[in-house]
Amino acid sequence: MPAGLVISAPASGVGKTTLTLALARAWRHRGLNVQCFKSGPDYIDPAFHAAATGRASVNVDSWAMDRGTIAHLVSRGTDADIALAEGSMGLFDGVAARGVCGTGATADIAEMLGWPVLLVIDPSGQAQTAAAIAAGLRDYRPGVRLAGVVLNRVASPRHEDLVRRALNDAGIAVFGALPRHAEISLPKRHLGLVQAEEQAEIGKLIDEAARFVAEHVDLDAVLRAAAAWSPQAAASGLNVAPPGQRIALARDAAFSFVYPHMLEAWRAAGAEIVPFSPLADETPNASADVCWLPGGYPELHAGRIASNVRFRGGLRAFAETRPVHGECGGYMVLGAGLTDADGVRHEMTGLLGLETSFAKRRMHLGYRLAALAAPMPGYRASARLRGHEFHYSTILAQPDTPLAVVHDATGAVIAETGSQRGHVSGTFFHLIAEDR
Template identity: 55%
Template sequence: MTPNAAPGLLVAAPRSGSGKTTVTLGLQRALRRRGLAVRGLKCGPDYIDPAFHEAATGTPSANLDSFAMGPDLLNRLAGEAAADTDLVIAEGSMGLFDGIQAEAGRTGASADIAARFGWPVLLVLDIAGQAQSAAATALGCKLYDPRIALMGVVLNNVASDRHRRLTEDGLARVGLPVLGALSRDKSMVLPERHLGLVQARETADLEARLEKLADTVEAGLDIERILELAGPTRLDPIRPGVPLRPPGQRIALARDEAFSFVYPHILNGWRGAGAEIRFFSPLADEAPPPDCDACWLPGGYPELHAGRIAGARRFLEGLRAFAGSRPVHGECGGYMVLGRTLEDGDGCTHPMAGLLPVATSYARRKLHLGYRVARSLEASALGEPGHTLVGHEFHYASVVESEPANLAAVSDATGSDLGRAGHRSGQVSGTFFHVLAG
């Protein structure tokens, strides 16, 4: 354990939808109310949950991804989270062991993060429709990967006292302590949309929801025991570095309900490299600040606001003028807005910036999901030709019109060739994949 590094734990589950986020946010807020400094982290390429962690703890969160990030970057991000705080609470993604087929420690699974940093796992079990049988699942999680340790389990969706007793009986047989139980309560479920939870900044009565989650966790979990079982954070010596080179010294970054998917570690890396970030809102019809020397349009939900974007004359005209002399890059939703048109979910087609030769549709939905390893073919805000980037793609949009892709040669996590992706035209570039690290 590095001196002054806080202990930590990982909240995980055997599968998605088990209640990880409920337990994570409730525990984070409950500990903050007790006066503890808590930092949240999210395993995997998730934009939305870190913002909820920040709302619950009052401190920044970040992502840890064992496939996309190298050891130095992982170590640096975990070290930053574990410094000058009392506890790190990381939240897993999907099932505890779900990832890609790769060498141990590089699968993208949440278990890799627990193993790397020595954090014990608080396993959330959704026991709806079962009782003693849940112990078999928990035992499998305990034995499957010898690198990790389970501190205990939290039972979710408990129907009655009898239901809880029967489940605890099964867990006692396999030597796993029950550290808490939560009853079925639909009012605790956070609202969702097609890419996950509705964003923190859009969630109505978020503070009241977080307080209710904390009340529920205080009543249902053995918080003192959980604090005792948190494990020391194992860190290697921290080396400086930047996950992605800043595209400019002063970066105009779109930020509002339509453009919000930016990994915190990317922005912090740019700032650490001396770049200044200036925010503007396309939905408020704001143009990129003219004194900036690069513009970045993140992903988000432009398909939900396509009409407003199409009608934002100052934004679109300012963006086109900016692109005449300085680099502009769009990721996923930003890429769609840089294109010619965007068809929304109702089948209405809206004109976009027209800076890239692509037209997209949300009405013709098709899921695109997975890691992407990209080699730049053209100089752009992402880097020079030959530069390798690792990222992730998650969207439902389809390309309905396009000139040949020319920005990058792309493969998936297994090395399978996916062909070329993205476009570059003049100083404007865009792709559907979001960069996690260079």
């Protein structure tokens, strides 16, 4: 029977991802099968999980997914020795309004699965107060059980002793303390970590993190603290429809933000995915019946995309007879132009009239519930879709027919409606599931 554990923290930036990767790789070195999950709408961390474990990781999200979908996704851990669910933000951080079966908080997943929480605490600038924070998290919500704590970025042995004593007095187990070790920090950029596929040395970095954590954390005690777990039978599968039977999927450093469960759902429904690289000036496969451009970092490659005449012309020809859909960065590339951070405008494919700018930065972040006003690949008009938006671009123009009425998690209508023209559609949100 596998064991399950949730890795969380009081806030973002404390070291959850690094500890998750290190534990996964350290246990893998011991011959254990490790299955990772990511709580919340993060499309970068699952690739790091896969690099650490050799097994695909998927997102589980209490705001966008129903319990049956979450159970279906988590059931992939049945044959693992240990399942790790990495949280997002702080343990109880979610949106104000409840979604399908929760607010998107990591605590929802911990309570739903019955897995105890391993807290990563960074006591920088404090000592005994770290114990008060951990105790508060332990006692805040009935049904969420604390396994213990790993301290990160401890300044000195004296500092560690002060924090350990306070945690011991509070009845909270300390599984280890990590001194500051900048060499294992993962590179970041404006949307989070630099993607795993962009880091040639990611394997060595994870190995070093595993070695470092194994020296300072009691791996056996952490494993014993995980909950024995018997996966529940899933009443339903994934609420995701494939956009077509044969899908041309843009896939390279500029187009990489795809939730793993989306691709899994497409394949499970019998669809075939045919990847192509816009950055390599490739065109959608001629035999495909739909083209999908996911998000990513097109702003970092805008000049190259603009100069790839073969890609742009091939996509335009494809769109004359077949559906094309873009999400976030993919939507921007379907537009008329993209202005980069230096204020230089680059001509995009022109299939939509959207104009976006990174010179005028504005953060757009949050869950989205969209009621389609027109059909898009895989979904009829009036379908309700749940997704998540995260980018730093400003909309300069969005002149085409709105694709949807889009609300944020509070129910407020937002301006990022998406667009539709002919066979082409685009959204700023990344689709997670249909609302049923």
